[in-house]
Amino acid sequence: MSSQIPVHQIDPNTDGPSDNKKKKPETVELYASRKKIYVREIKGLFQRIRNVSLTALMGMYFLFVWITVDGDPLIHFDLPAREFHLYGMTFFPQDFFLLAAMLIICAFGLFFITTLFGRVWCGYTCPQTVWTFIFMWVEERIEGSRNKRMKLDKQPNSPEKVARKSAKHAVWLLIALATGVTFVGYFYPIRELLADLATLNANGWAYFWVGFFTVATYLNAGWMREQVCLYMCPYARFQSVMFDRNTRVVSYDPNRGEPRGSRKKSANREDLGLGDCIDCGLCVQVCPTGIDIRDGLQYECIGCALCIDACDSVMDKMEYPRGLIRYTTENELEGRPSKLLRPRTFGYGALLMLMIGAVAFTIATRVPVELDVIRDRGAMFSYNGNGWVENTYTLKIQNMSEEAREFTIQVEGIESARLLRGGEPVSVVAGDNKAVPVVVEVDPEDLKDINTGISFRIEAVDDLDVADETDSQFIGPRPR
Known part of the structure; x- marks a missing residue:
């Protein structure tokens, strides 16, 4: 399938294509091949801020997997046991609604920040940005500056070129391998994982996922880079919906x-009829996505502010005021007042605080025990030797605490209801789900209907606040 189509220029003053027969058709490229971006290293305020954020994020990622609390990992997703340990708390599949709520909080937080400051998430904290900047730093250290890298790629293969390229890719693969092993370490205790990998005792899935994330990191951060941001990330496409004239983004004034135009430092720009931009192109050379910020707001801009640092360094050399490229709003560029707080930000902020409050309250009031009641459907009811009506139930008690506990069982809702069997304390180990069969007997005189509401309550012997209650139905004969 061809990626080119012939395009005929039609003159609106003619009757149609027949009047343009002598004009040669123009060929338009539908698909442009990728041009490698050689990013120039720059130093400045925003680069220092990013270095701090990158160091903090990478430190947390690679260190948290090694930290333990009371013998348990600080963060551990134990899929076989269906337990999820987060910062000293243990969650179970029944708590997945909390995970959904946390994802909603992250979404509203991203929307809130985007309405205020555009794509700062992409520029400072996105994992793709974090690893890409690390890989670019390695490339700069091994292959040299931007001009040296461009020159090296144009040279024919030589021992020096092969050595530099091999060293760069070897370091990239080591970083990618460390990333993959660390990621799997959040699901497979890292100390056991390293020992099992080294002795070839790890299961096949561990090797698969380590390899998968190693290759994914190597390709995404080393080879694809800006292509992930431009074509694979959905945020690049829908983030403009959250922008308005008061959103503070990286902009050229x-x-x-x-x-714009070049000039000597001693030249008077007003006499030359030029603005402050000397058209040095440094803002383009430092851009990791290869755009020219002077062309206006573009979805490819990730808000990294490297162009601000580059332009400020040029303005300092020219002794011009800083801020030709800066974080600003569309209103400010047009000389209009800009509002930080507006209905959209209030809306996202209110929803964000509401969700955070709801999740915090749920976690703070969370009781580490859960009771499910299943009524025996094999028999509606039966009579015992005393003439009382019996119903059989299965109580499923899940101990979601970190230690084994004993629970007492109580039945409520009918005055004469009592446990005929299964009333003794039940011991449940930490994280276990135990099924307990119980039989409840009721004086038939207390049954006013076929179905009567009844409830079961369990309480921990060592802590009465650790309790749960579940409603059920007691079925008896039709009243006379």
């Missing part, structure tokens, strides 16, 4: 910069 054309009122100051235009008309």
